[in-house]
Amino acid sequence: MLVGERRxxxxxVVNSGRAVTVEELSRILDVSPSTVRRDLRFLQSKGLLYRxxxxxxxxxxxxxxxxxxxxxxxxxxxxxxxxxxAASLIDEGDTVVIDAGTTxxxxxxxxxxxxxxxxxxxxKAALEVPHKPDIEVLLxxxxxxxxxxxxxxxxxxxxxxxxxxxxxxxxxxxxxxEGFSTxxxxxxATKRAMVRxxxxxxxxxxxxxxxxxxxxxxxxxxxxDCIITDWHLPDEEVERYREAGLEVIRVKEGGTx
Amino acid sequence: MLVGERRxxxxxVVNSGRAVTVEELSRILDVSPSTVRRDLRFLQSKGLLYRxxxxxxxxxxxxxxxxxxxxxxxxxxxxxxxxxxAASLIDEGDTVVIDAGTTxxxxxxxxxxxxxxxxxxxxKAALEVPHKPDIEVLLxxxxxxxxxxxxxxxxxxxxxxxxxxxxxxxxxxxxxxEGFSTxxxxxxATKRAMVRxxxxxxxxxxxxxxxxxxxxxxxxxxxxDCIITDWHLPDEEVERYREAGLEVIRVKEGGTx
DNA sequence: CCAAAAACGATCGTATATAATCAAAAGTAA
DNA sequence: TTACTTTTGATTATATACGATCGTTTTTGG
Numbered sequence: 001m002l003v004g005e006r007r008x009x010x011x012x013v014v015n016s017g018r019a020v021t022v023e024e025l026s027r028i029l030d031v032s033p034s035t036v037r038r039d040l041r042f043l044q045s046k047g048l049l050y051r052x053x054x055x056x057x058x059x060x061x062x063x064x065x066x067x068x069x070x071x072x073x074x075x076x077x078x079x080x081x082x083x084x085x086a087a088s089l090i091d092e093g094d095t096v097v098i099d100a101g102t103t104x105x106x107x108x109x110x111x112x113x114x115x116x117x118x119x120x121x122x123x124k125a126a127l128e129v130p131h132k133p134d135i136e137v138l139l140x141x142x143x144x145x146x147x148x149x150x151x152x153x154x155x156x157x158x159x160x161x162x163x164x165x166x167x168x169x170x171x172x173x174x175x176x177x178e179g180f181s182t183x184x185x186x187x188x189a190t191k192r193a194m195v196r197x198x199x200x201x202x203x204x205x206x207x208x209x210x211x212x213x214x215x216x217x218x219x220x221x222x223x224x225d226c227i228i229t230d231w232h233l234p235d236e237e238v239e240r241y242r243e244a245g246l247e248v249i250r251v252k253e254g255g256t257x
Numbered sequence: 258m259l260v261g262e263r264r265x266x267x268x269x270v271v272n273s274g275r276a277v278t279v280e281e282l283s284r285i286l287d288v289s290p291s292t293v294r295r296d297l298r299f300l301q302s303k304g305l306l307y308r309x310x311x312x313x314x315x316x317x318x319x320x321x322x323x324x325x326x327x328x329x330x331x332x333x334x335x336x337x338x339x340x341x342x343a344a345s346l347i348d349e350g351d352t353v354v355i356d357a358g359t360t361x362x363x364x365x366x367x368x369x370x371x372x373x374x375x376x377x378x379x380x381k382a383a384l385e386v387p388h389k390p391d392i393e394v395l396l397x398x399x400x401x402x403x404x405x406x407x408x409x410x411x412x413x414x415x416x417x418x419x420x421x422x423x424x425x426x427x428x429x430x431x432x433x434x435e436g437f438s439t440x441x442x443x444x445x446a447t448k449r450a451m452v453r454x455x456x457x458x459x460x461x462x463x464x465x466x467x468x469x470x471x472x473x474x475x476x477x478x479x480x481x482d483c484i485i486t487d488w489h490l491p492d493e494e495v496e497r498y499r500e501a502g503l504e505v506i507r508v509k510e511g512g513t514x
Numbered sequence: 515c516c517a518a519a520a521a522c523g524a525t526c527g528t529a530t531a532t533a534a535t536c537a538a539a540a541g542t543a544a
Numbered sequence: 545t546t547a548c549t550t551t552t553g554a555t556t557a558t559a560t561a562c563g564a565t566c567g568t569t570t571t572t573g574g
Contacts, residue, residue, distance in 0.1 A: 003561075004309030005276040022521075032563045037522075045387040053570060054521065123380055131403045139408055141398035141416050146388050151396055159398050159412070260551075279531080289553045294532070310531065310560065510533095 006031065007039050014049045014056055021055035047146070075206040077253060078230035079103045082204050084110040084255030086169055086228050089202070092116070094166045097194050098125055100150035100187070101171025103204045110255070111135070119165060121151040121190060145186065152186040160193035168198030170224075172205050174214035177244055179221050181214035188216035195219045202226045207233040221246065263288065264296050271306045271313055278312035334510060335463045335487035336360040341367040341512025343426055343461050343485050349373070351423045354451050355382055357407035357444070358428025360461045367512070368392070376422060378408040378447060402443065409443040417450035425455030427481075429462050431471035434501055436478050438471035445473035452476045459483045464490040478503065 006029050013020050013028070025036045044051045050059045083106020090096055092113050098104050100122035108118065108125045115134035120126050121142065129137050142156030170191055174181040180203060182188050195201050201224045210233060226247040238248045251257055263286055270277050270285070282293045301308045307316045340363020347353055349370050355361050357379035365375065365382045372391035377383050378399065386394050399413030427448055431438040437460055439445050452458050458481045467490060483504040495505045508514055 002276050002278065002309050002312045002314065004307060004314050008314070033521085034523095034563060035561080038561085041523095045389060047388050123384060126401050127380060127406070129401075137401040137403075138412070139396065139398050139401060141396050141412070144383050144386075144394040144396060146394075149384070155395070155398070155416075290531090291533095291553060292551085295552090298533095 001029070007043060010036075010039055010043060010056075011048060014043075015058050019052070019055055019057035024055070075208065075230075078206045078232070080106045080110075081251045081253055081255040082206065082228050082230060083107045085249070085251040085257065086202060086204050087111050088255070090116060090167065095119065097160070097165050097168040097170075097198055098122065099168070099170040099191060099194060100125070100148050101204075103206065104169055104171050107169055107204070117165075119163065121156055121194075123149045123151070142190070143186070145184075148184075148187065150187055150190070152184075152190045156190050157193040160190070160197045163197050165198050167200050167202060168194050169202045169204050170194060170219070172203055172209060172214075172218075174212040175203070175205060175210045175227070176213050177221060177240065178213075179217045180219045180224065181217045183215045185216055188218040191218040195223055200225050202228055204228045206230050210237055260296075264300060267293075267296055267300065267313075268305055272315050274315060276309070276312055276314040281312070335489070337363045337367075338508045338510055338512040339461050339463065339485050339487060340364045342506070342508040342514060343459060344368050345512070346459070347373060347424065352376065354417070354422050354425040354427075354455055355379065356425070356427045356448060356451060357382070357405050358461075360463065361426055361428050364426055364461070374422075376420065378413055378451075380406040380408070399447070400443075402441075405441075405444065407444060407447070409441075409447045413447050414450040417447070417454045420454050422455050424457050424459060425451050426459045426461050427451060427476075429460055429466060429471075429475075431469040432460070432462060432467050432484070433470050434478060434497065435470075436474045437476045437481065438474045440472045442473055445475040448475040452480055457482050459485055461485045463487050467494055 009029060010025060013025070022033050022036045022040070026033045029036070040049065040051050040056050043049045044056070047059060049056045079102060082103055086107045087110035090111065090113055093115050094113070095117040096119065098107055098118060098120040104122065105125050105128065108120075108129045111130055114132055117136045117138060118129055119138045119140070121140050123144070126137050126139055129135060140151055140156040140159030142151035142159070143153040145152055170180070172180045173183055182191060195218065203224050203226070205227065207230050210229070221244050224246060226249065227241060228249045228251065231250050231252050233250055238250065241248050249257060266286060267282060270282070279290050279293050279297070283290045286293065297306065297308055297313050300306045301313070305316065306313045336359060339360055343364045344367035347368065347370055350372050351370070352374040353376065355364055355375060355377040361379065362382050362385065365377070365386050368387055371389055374393045374395060375386055376395045376397070378397050380401070383394050383396055386392060397408055397413040397416035399408035399416070400410040402409055429437040430440055439448060452475065460481050460483070462484065464487050467486070478501050481503060483506060484498060485506045485508065488507050488509050490507055495507065498505050506514060
């Protein structure tokens with residue numbers, strides 16, 4: 001069997017959604033474990049699977065932190081509606097920070113203004129900002145996290161500590177009455193810096209994140225001005241956050257309110 | 258049998274969906290393995306099949322081979338060879354700067370090391386660095402230029418002024434005995450900062466840039482240690498730059514010297 | 515926490531595939 | 545015919561793939 005053929009078979013097995021062991025692949029493909037390991041290393045370097053001790057699994061299942069591909073596939077309509085509405089809040093000439101995430105990407109895709117300064121630590125977003133003469137895209141420096149395409153670390157934090165912007169749109173993995181949280185320490189630190197550099201802070205998040213608490217808290221409830229979420233969030237939940245002093249906006253399908 | 262006819266038959270076999278070996282094709286078509294390899298090489302260069310050690314397979318099956326779709330710009334083979342050779346100059350554990358450009362992208366695609374720190378102002382390159390645990394990708398901040406996907410401006414320059422790296426690989430649009438030049442003012446300033454932060458400076462450029470002078474000069478001839486170019490550059494030209502104190506490396510096709 | 519077991523990466527010798535080279539053959543044009 | 549180019553197959557040095565081994569790291573199960 002040819003090298004490429006074999007690697008293709010490995011991808012078929014792994015991307016069918018299940019995890020597989022080195023020993024198993026070695027048996028199926030009739031090659032030594034060494035060879036299987038070499039192949040897995042190669043495929044991992046291309047980002048096509050995730051290597052774990054003893055075997056491999058699809059990249060989307062790689063950790064408790066869902067990858068971009070997976071997350072983008074769930075709640076897409078809701079996220080798009082949220083992004084569209086959030087984009088409508090950006091005024092001509094504004095300077096705004098846009099966080100990394102599967103919801104925030106829809107903000108830049110729906111940008112309406114002709115003049116603005118967009119600051120983002122999200123490479124995917126930076127590349128999707130509409131090309132207009134008076135729209136400027138600024139990136140902080142930092143370490144690139146492959147899984148989320150976000151720039152993080154001390155360089156990024158330092159950048160945000162030295163700028164002031166009109167509005168920040170932040171994504172999150174968990175929302176409770178205590179605050180907002182995310183699974184990754186580095187990204188949390190960056191989000192914290194972004195929150196602090198903005199005049200007005202918006203959290204954009206679909207309704208499934210409410211009531212969940214992730215690993216690290218990056219903002220207290222009173223550090224955020226407004227939550228933009230979708231139509232599924234129940235009234236009583238909205239009420240609780242309003243009583244805590246936040247503005248809560250539930251967008252309807254299509255991004256209206 | 259005519260050449261075109263034979264190649265057509267190869268495509269029929271391969272695009273029927275299965276992988277095929279050189280030996281098998283040699284027998285079917287009744288030509289030598291050398292000829293089969295020549296045909297396969299030709300067909301691969303057209304993106305019509307994917308070559309793997311020992312044979313070939315349809316391009317759709319080789320989802321891990323991205324370079325098939327992008328044969329857009331000129332001097333692709335030369336640039337790839339230059340990039341491959343430049344990549345081989347990066348040692349384990351090095352910290353290197355990689356500039357934006359159509360040649361430099363091939364450096365990251367051919368990275369061989371397992372441990373390195375890659376600093377680049379080129380978003381496309383940052384996203385194509387192989388995912389390995391000890392390879393770190395660092396971006397300077399800055400303004401994003403849409404046309405080149407490069408980060409430029411004062412933020413980027415300031416970043417490079419405050420770091421030191423082992424090697425820098427810089428692209429250029431013009432090379433004369435006076436120095437190196439590029440059309441855009443902002444990018445020139447960034448290149449200048451990159452040149453100054455590196456222990457050893459390599460310029461990577463295909464041979465068509467020699468003798469041309471672009472708008473802004475970003476480095477004098479003595480600020481660069483080595484030029485890596487392709488096999489088309491004539492001997493007398495090489496000699497001129499060597500007399501000026503530069504190392505000039507002409508890579509052969511495939512990235513060897 | 516520790517120790518046994520499993521999996522790992524690195525390395526090496528062997529086998530195979532490949533590109534580069536060259537000379538012969540076949541085709542082309544004068 | 546001759547001079548020239550293209551195509552081909554044989555040759556050879558180089559590159560790549562592979563499995564086995566071994567010392568190290570990670571996981572597991574007390």
